[in-house]
Amino acid sequence: MAFISSGYNPSKPMENRITDIGPRDFHDFLPPVIKKNFGKWAYHEILEPGVLMHKADSGDEVYTVRVGGCRLMSTEHIREITSIAEKHCDGYVRFTTRNNIEFMVDSKEKVAPLKKDLLSRREPGGGFKFPLGGTGACITNIVHTQGWIHCHTPATDASGTVKSTMDELFDEFTHMRLPAILRISMACCLNMCGAVHCSDLAILGIHRKPPMIDNEYIDNMCEIPLAVAACPVAAIRPSKTEVVVKGEKKTVKTVAIKNERCMFCGNCYTMCPSLPLADKEGDGIAIMVGGKISNRLCAPKFSKVVIAFIPNEPPRWPTLTKTIRKIVDAYSKNAHKYERLGSWAERIGWEKFFEICEIPFTEHIIDDFRDPAYYTWRQTTNFKWTNGVEEFANIKK
């Protein structure tokens, strides 16, 4: 493996340096029919799951075939995508915000061969390389984060939970039979670099054990003030402790953590590798529901935690996927047309939501974090009866 220089000269980093050029101009990448009708589209139709037709004022049509993709994608797979684009789409392709891939052709005759080609490409295990769908009242692709494959603070895996969930919900990706779109997203810790906080259904990795402290090494590995400053709830303070190194007692600088204050975010571990918090039993998944982004019919909403903890069960997370299936089925059966999951839950009342979805309610679901918590408690006598609450005897702890 001989090092091959790109032409960069490390002793003179500024020599021939090009900086601040930004992204490529998107105009260079637009298919001709898109370029020609830019800003002049009249309407669209979804011809079947995964196939869109956009009609321009000029009368031109562009047919889009949408397929699911793994966000984690090898160059092998990208080359397969580009070869399909070259074969059917004059070498153009695009990706959606939700990690789907869109192949566009400029006439209807080109759709069938493209579809056939895409669906014929299968993996060794039998799965589709390019499943068709993700349009209309469906569950489209899950947006997600890195998880165990590349992140340092995940509480679960991302690609694995997503694969397991999409296998379970595959028919909802390839059909358009839900009361409205249902967006699922996944973030592998509560920092949510995947911003799952406004999804119809969110899979969220959570830790439940505060960091361990590697007392013997922390002062050599990390800058203690940084670890202290990283804690958003001020649970970490500088401290000293005695350790035994090679039979000898010595006093070392370290930190002390108020465990009962820890919110399990992992920010301290980011700053200081001597404070690991991941744990097989401690880590797992919370489920949040009822968020949305769109302004359609009602304002955007935040997702709410309805299940505080599901253990990690790699490789296929059966409890997680079964629970999600139950929520999706209950929503699909009971919501009105056009009603998003959160609007449905609000209409029937959250107490009914828990009953219908058969989710046991626990005190973890009641907000107790700072000021906004009060606004989530019930300040009215208007509520519905659900199984078991009618008798006081039933509700005593």
Added chain:
Amino acid sequence: MAKRETPLLDQLESGPWPSFVSDIKRAAESRHKNERNLEYQIPVDVCDDLLGVLELSYEEGVTHWKHGGIVGVFGYGGGVIGRYCDQPENFPGVAHFHTMRVNQPSGKYYTASYLNDLCDLWDFRGSGLTNMHGATGDIVFIGTTTEQLEEIFFELTHKFDQDLGGSGSNLRTPATCLGESRCEFACYDTQSLCTHLTHEYQDELHRPAFPYKFKFKFDGCPNGCVAAIARSDLSFLGTWRDDIRIDQEKVAAYIGGEIQANAGAFAGRDWGAFDIQKEVIDLCPSQCMSLEDGKLAIDTKNCTRCMHCINVMPQALKIGNDRGCSMLAGAKSPILDGAQMGSLLVPFIKVEDNYDAIQEIIENIWDWWMEEGKNRERLGELIKRQGFQKLLDSTGIKALPQHIQEPRSNPYILWKEEEVEGGWGRDINEFRKHHAR
């Protein structure tokens, strides 16, 4: 033949959804075959080792990655995320495994040749694994060594006219929906505004000096396909001021069932015949629609432009012609004090060739946030801490009823001295002449 046994991961190769495990295995095999005859610059078994370390996480239920402080290429404070494996002896191929963020083109359209070029570069100097795309919108190259970072950057800029994206306390790579390129709902050219601001603020994107991250996102209409309102410090959502355009003949065709409602989006279930009264007029959140003698009327003054009726009948109803965008400020995910949606700051601004007015607002906000924001405080948190009025002051925008959901329900108005007639300076002795001690 796979280099490592991965019995747990192998179970993710069944089922109908594409398997990332099968894909990585295929990448591993192709790397060993090396049909392109590349002089790999990072270990050939990087994909095998990545599967190996992931299998270990599947066995043990914990991650094996550590964060590293490395930030970017020389002179840049973002674009690279440092990653180290905590089992380097067992998995030498991924001991150093840094991420590079590559600034995607607006709307994520590509030519095959451009993507193939990126693949060539990334096979040669990296793991060959990517995210298409990351949550912020970048093309993400996953996994290379420190000494390759400058080489990759040099090739990206010199050969492909392509720059890195953002990370850390800077402007993050702006992202947009596909806008006018293929959507009849787009109220402005989201791709051009996104591209323009990305170029205009390259310094803010590459050289961090903000208290924390800052995101722009551009949605062409209130449907919000890139989730701007939920996750960007400053979001730009297309809207319009005039009437929704109505084609009464097409309305009749929808009522008569000649055109399928919802552009076919609900076709997978039998919901019964389309009922315009029930599905559109009665659901309209501002109740501004009516049907008389088969003609649909919309009381534009009472319309809030939620998009529902247009989504249901895209051939009959179209966005208005006097278009622009609304700007909302301060969205963020929950960490720390709870999630925030963007709050409406500018109800309407034109988005045409000249973006000066938009840039003035952006720069005023940055000046305020850079002066007043605490370390690691997002814009939304600063607005909460100092008050919405401060945001209005900093941007020189008048208070409007559109800014609020409802008026305050406490009377604790912190009047300023200059607002009160006669000021606050009073004479206690004068007061005492009329009021005994």
Added chain:
Amino acid sequence: MDEKAQIVVDFIKSKEKNKSKFYFKDLAALFPDEKPRAAKKIINKMIDDEILEYWSSGSTTMYGLKGAGKQHDSEGEE
């Protein structure tokens, strides 16, 4: 090294017993008469001159003297 850069270096050295990395605001505060964006120019020039270097948590960026700090060694980079 110019006068302004020296102020930054002196400040960082005065703290080196405790920490080696600083937020932008900590350094910008050394130039109370300058707007943050002017302070940014001074500090970024020091990056180009290889006096300072960035450190990132991924979400937050900090500044330190080039090569200083404990994590450097533990990461085995130079």
